[in-house]
Amino acid sequence: MNDLALGREGTPHLASGSTTMQGRFFVVTCFGLVFLNCLTFLYHFTGSTVFNVLSNSTSLLLILWSARHVLIANERSYFYNALLTLACIFTGASYLVNFGAFELSDGLKLVSIYSFYVAGRGMAERVQPPEKRCIYVLAALPLLFKVIGHTQVYTGIEYPDVFSYFPNTNTAALYFSALFFALSPWFGNKVLVAQFINAAIMNRVGPALATIISIGLWSFFPLRPQVFVALILLACASVAAYAVGALDRLITGLNAIALIWSLDPSTVARMSTKQLIDLTGTTDMSAFFRVTHWTxxxxxxxxxxxxxxLFGYGASQTGVLTVLPLPPHNDYLRVLAEYGLLNFLVFAIFVFTIVFSLKDRAAKTMYTVLLIYFLSENLIDNFTSMTLFFCYAGRFTSPKWLAHSPSSA
Known part of the structure; x- marks a missing residue:
């Protein structure tokens, strides 16, 4: 078995030799995601449910592919294997407790992020050039759809912010964030520049704020004189942004949120849009509805x-039980309420131990964007993004990878 070689700028690349099972896991997974997104493209372009069925089948095959590699991985991580086992047990228990009120496909999506991580961690030795080409194709497909297509699926007033074949720009921004995360060994801190461009193109507060917080968080450690200079510059930039009105949407959202503490969610649900606009003084209801729904x-x-x-009220039941027929828009709360406290504890331990295991600063920053995004979106539903994040997080935290890759932490 050949080890990783280091190319220019310390970037890991494939040493000469035949392709092994370790290399094939990521290559096949990436090709599978390209095929999946082609089917998604066609589904939204035509509206034909045939492509949706095929895309769901492809997702299931990729989950089974990851499960197979969990079993044959030659790098055993007892801690993460234990978390995967507990996630399977507790999700299964939630299914039994809520039998008849549990969407099995949603439970499978949740468990799959553990299996993709463990499989990626166990198959971390090699980097194959086709992976990078697949990621470029994944970036191109939604942009191509944006140019030539119009979704036949996300229609009506409930989807005011569609981007390509994504339901909203926040989900689209997260998708590209996952691509940048996977590319971080090749491009290093250049992916952070790309992420700012991503946030600017999507023109949403959430992506930009998550990126700024993530970069700022990991720039502070370890403390250096440059950190204090950066803080001063950030403070000046914040004052300037406030002066030109760039923070108006954020401030308006916070003011709207403050109003809900004196209102019952059912009261808000009965109010018309005009009444809400009169009450909050803004037409931007996203933050208001989120916190009302969370309450x-x-x-x-x-x-x-x-x-x-302990086991929640059932996967995908939030929209059925709550006053507003919406999913939670907060994956932490979603896991807690729909799957229960035991699943939530496993999930929280899992996602936060990963971030401290990542050594490359760019990868750590992009992964932290995901953790922040979990607070305000339903991201576990985005299969491609979650697969990329957790497969590559597994690779980037593997002892085999870290032994041959430079650390910028």
Whole structure:
């Protein structure tokens, strides 16, 4: 078995030799994601459910592919294998407790992020050039659709912010963030520049704020004189942004959120859009509805018995039980309420131990963007993004990878 060689600028690349099972895992996974996104492209372009069925089948095959590699991995991580096992047990228990009120496909998506991570960690030795080409294709497909297509799936007033074949620009921004995360060994800190361009193109506060917080967080450690200079510059930039009105949307959102503490979620749900606009003074209801919805979800979850507290009220049941027929828009709260406290503890331990295991600063920063995004979106539903994030997080935290890759931390 050949080890990684280091190319220019310390970038890991494939040493000469025949392709092994370790190399094939990432190559096949990336090709599978390209095929999946081609089917998604066709589904949204034509509206034909045939392509949706095929894309779902492809997702299932990729999950089975990762599960196979969990079993044959030659690098055993007892800690993460234990988390995967617990996630399977607790998700299965949630299914049984909520039998008949549990969307099995959603439970499978949740468990799959653990299996993709463990498989990626165990198959981390090689980097194949076709992977990078696949990631470029994944970046091109939604942009091509944006130019030549119009979604036949996301229609109506419930989808005011569609981008290509994504339901909104926040989800699209996260998709490109996952691509940058996977490319970080090749491009280093250049992916952070690309991420700012990504946030600017999507023109949303969420992506930009998550990126700024993530970069700022990992720039502070270890503390250096440059950190204090950066803080001063950031403070000056914030004052300038406030002066030109760039923070108006954020401030308006925070003011709207403050109003809900005195209102019951059911009261908000009965109010017309005009009444809400008059109440908040803004037509931007996203932050207002999110926190109102979260409050309603917490009221329902906290009123459950011990079985409900431990195992939730069932995958994909939030929109059925709450006043507003919407998913949670917060994956931490989603795991807690729909899958229960035990699943939430496993999930939180899992995602936060990964970030401290990542050594490359660019990769750590892009992964932290995901952790911040989890606070305000339903990202586990985005299969390609989650697969890329957790497959490559597994690779980037593997002892084999770290032994041959330079660290910028």
């Amino acid at each position: 309603n979800i917490w009221q329902i979850y906290s009123s459950l018995g011990i079985g409900g507290i």
